[in-house]
Amino acid sequence: MENIISVKNISKTFHRNSGDNTVALSDVSFEVYKGEILGVVGQSGCGKSTLARILARLIKPTEGHVKTNGSIQMVFQNPIQSFDPRHTLEYSVAEGLKNKHVPKAEIEKRVSNLFNLCGLDVDLKDKYPHQVSGGQCQRAAIARALIMEPDILICDEATSALDVTVQKQIIDLLMDIKAHKDLTIIFISHNLPLVEMFCERAIILKEGKLCKIYQKKTEPIG
Amino acid sequence: MADTFFKYDSVTIEFDGEVAVDSVSFLVNPGEILGVVGESGSGKSTIIKSINGILNSDACIKSGQIIYNDKKLLTLNNREMRRIRGKEIGMIFQDSIGALCPIRTIGNQIVEAIRAHERINKEQARERAFLLLEKFNFRDVNKLWKSYPFELSGGMNQRVGIAMAMLLNPPLLLADEPTSALDEQAAKAVLSELKRMSVENGTSIIMVTHDPQAVREICDHVLVLKNGNVVEQGSVNQVLNNPESDYTKALLDAVPVSRSDEWKISLA
Ligand SMILES: Nc1ncnc2c1ncn2[C@@H]1O[C@H](COP(=O)(O)OP(=O)(O)OP(=O)(O)O)[C@@H](O)[C@H]1O
Ligand SMILES: Nc1ncnc2c1ncn2[C@@H]1O[C@H](COP(=O)(O)OP(=O)(O)O)[C@@H](O)[C@H]1O
Ligand SMILES: [Mg+2]
Ligand SMILES: [Mg+2]
Numbered sequence: 473m474e475n476i477i478s479v480k481n482i483s484k485t486f487h488r489n490s491g492d493n494t495v496a497l498s499d500v501s502f503e504v505y506k507g508e509i510l511g512v513v514g515q516s517g518c519g520k521s522t523l524a525r526i527l528a529r530l531i532k533p534t535e536g537h538v539k540t541n542g543s544i545q546m547v548f549q550n551p552i553q554s555f556d557p558r559h560t561l562e563y564s565v566a567e568g569l570k571n572k573h574v575p576k577a578e579i580e581k582r583v584s585n586l587f588n589l590c591g592l593d594v595d596l597k598d599k600y601p602h603q604v605s606g607g608q609c610q611r612a613a614i615a616r617a618l619i620m621e622p623d624i625l626i627c628d629e630a631t632s633a634l635d636v637t638v639q640k641q642i643i644d645l646l647m648d649i650k651a652h653k654d655l656t657i658i659f660i661s662h663n664l665p666l667v668e669m670f671c672e673r674a675i676i677l678k679e680g681k682l683c684k685i686y687q688k689k690t691e692p693i694g
Numbered sequence: 695m696a697d698t699f700f701k702y703d704s705v706t707i708e709f710d711g712e713v714a715v716d717s718v719s720f721l722v723n724p725g726e727i728l729g730v731v732g733e734s735g736s737g738k739s740t741i742i743k744s745i746n747g748i749l750n751s752d753a754c755i756k757s758g759q760i761i762y763n764d765k766k767l768l769t770l771n772n773r774e775m776r777r778i779r780g781k782e783i784g785m786i787f788q789d790s791i792g793a794l795c796p797i798r799t800i801g802n803q804i805v806e807a808i809r810a811h812e813r814i815n816k817e818q819a820r821e822r823a824f825l826l827l828e829k830f831n832f833r834d835v836n837k838l839w840k841s842y843p844f845e846l847s848g849g850m851n852q853r854v855g856i857a858m859a860m861l862l863n864p865p866l867l868l869a870d871e872p873t874s875a876l877d878e879q880a881a882k883a884v885l886s887e888l889k890r891m892s893v894e895n896g897t898s899i900i901m902v903t904h905d906p907q908a909v910r911e912i913c914d915h916v917l918v919l920k921n922g923n924v925v926e927q928g929s930v931n932q933v934l935n936n937p938e939s940d941y942t943k944a945l946l947d948a949v950p951v952s953r954s955d956e957w958k959i960s961l962a
Contacts, residue, residue: 486845488840488845489842490837490841492837492840494845511959513959513961515831515877516849516850516853516875516880517832517846517849517850520847549848602750603709603752606734607734607735632875633788633875635733635734637733638733662849662877664959665953668953668958668959686959688957
């Protein structure tokens with residue numbers, strides 16, 4: 473199996489203003505296989521988001537290193553807050569492409585395609601984030617991530633703020649996208665049934681340490 | 695005590711001419727927990743915000759009354775509402791990080807919040823806060839106390855927001871999906887403290903939730919919303935055991951996604 477990410481002995485210590493240190497991750501190693509859906513689970517505060525931010529290169533690990541073979545985009549827990557309230561959904565979804573100087577006609581085409589793919593009505597293009605439901609906003613957040621055509625999508629509790637009916641729709645959407653695109657997904661969640669349904673493997677973090685790797689249909693390995 | 699503790703009376707709210715809450719009525723008695731359930735966009739958050747007077751200016755309250763302890767909340771001015779918010783009507787937000795001050799430590803802001811409403815010294819405030827925080831499944835409360843919000847995880851901030859609202863001990867507490875960012879164990883700890891608060895202090899709680907288990911475990915009554923309308927309401931037993939509509943059944947039917955037979959993940 474081809475690796476798309478390989479995480480080698482990473483640790484992350486946060487030095488706090490109070491002088492306390494927090495070891496958010498300690499000596500974590502694992503591989504992400506190209507094309508898989510990998511679950512990352514663990515109790516609140518165990519280091520899931522810290523790991524996600526390291527993988528997305530938003531922060532640096534204190535020790536160890538991450539080798540990545542592709543581009544990464546992230547989808548966060550609170551869709552409405554992850555959008556700039558001053559811009560329409562269409563503007564925000566297209567923004568990443570504008571920064572890359574993609575021609576206007578091409579941008580419009582890709583925005584339309586993604587609104588379509590993500591199950592968003594075209595008349596939502598002109599709406600502001602607070603004017604749409606949480607589920608619609610999360611679909612737009614997924615569209616905004618996918619428009620950059622990443623190889624890897626990290627969803628950090630992307631369904632937790634949504635009600636259960638919408639959670640299921642977002643999972644169905646991700647599965648549908650996965651069927652159409654060559655995408656690797658890292659799915660962070662505290663919802664075990666959802667991870668079991670959606671993922672093929674899962675790593676369990678406990679107080680910053682990797683404590684188990686599960687694979688569908690097998691006993692825990694590693 | 696007032697005749698009616700809390701009454702939401704035929705309230706209609708529109709955004710841009712579109713009805714978001716359509717002549718909704720319900721009552722809450724002292725010490726009762728009302729669960730508010732409904733699909734996304736059904737008006738749950740709009741109802742909660744209208745009670746606390748924090749709807750934004752796009753919202754237009756067309757008709758109805760909200761009565762708390764004989765006061766008509768919709769007729770109060772900003773200053774009067776500010777006096778009620780927090781101490782009289784507490785609020786647990788869906789996104790607690792927004793409710794916390796980014797540049798002060800958790801400990802400082804909890805102590806200050808308590809002391810703004812009550813004449814106790816810092817040490818007493820700290821003691822009371824620790825008693826509650828110790829129950830919320832934190833690994834190290836001392837460390838938490840000295841932290842800034844940005845130094846905490848999403849779930850840790852959510853629990854701090856909940857604790858802060860509870861520590862002011864308001865007679866009425868509004869909670870908009872209070873446990874959505876929490877793992878099962880932390881969510882359980884929070885729900886049981888909310889229940890204890892209502893039983894021991896007589897706190898009334900209006901809780902929006904998408905967790906049927908939470909409704910079953912701590913609510914007395916439940917209000918079911920769809921498209922801004924009340925589909926049904928009644929005691930939890932009545933609504934859970936005898937739902938009138940398929941819509942309610944689907945919402946409250948156990949779990950949306952059940953455990954897989956192919957593999958079972960455990961956090962232990
Ligand atoms: N910027 C920071 N400064 C200091 N400490 C931090 C910072 N970010 C995270 N931490 C600490 O690192 C630990 C792990 O946090 P992280 O956000 O990774 O947890 P999480 O598993 O995502 O939790 P949740 O399920 O609640 O979102 C926590 O103890 C947290 O307080
Ligand atoms: N600030 C706003 N501007 C315009 N429409 C809004 C605003 N807030 C909510 N709405 C609309 O009101 C309805 C109810 O929303 P909300 O109360 O947030 O639902 P819930 O909390 O049940 O998901 C939805 O149709 C939503 O799009
Ligand atoms: Mg997190
Ligand atoms: Mg809501």
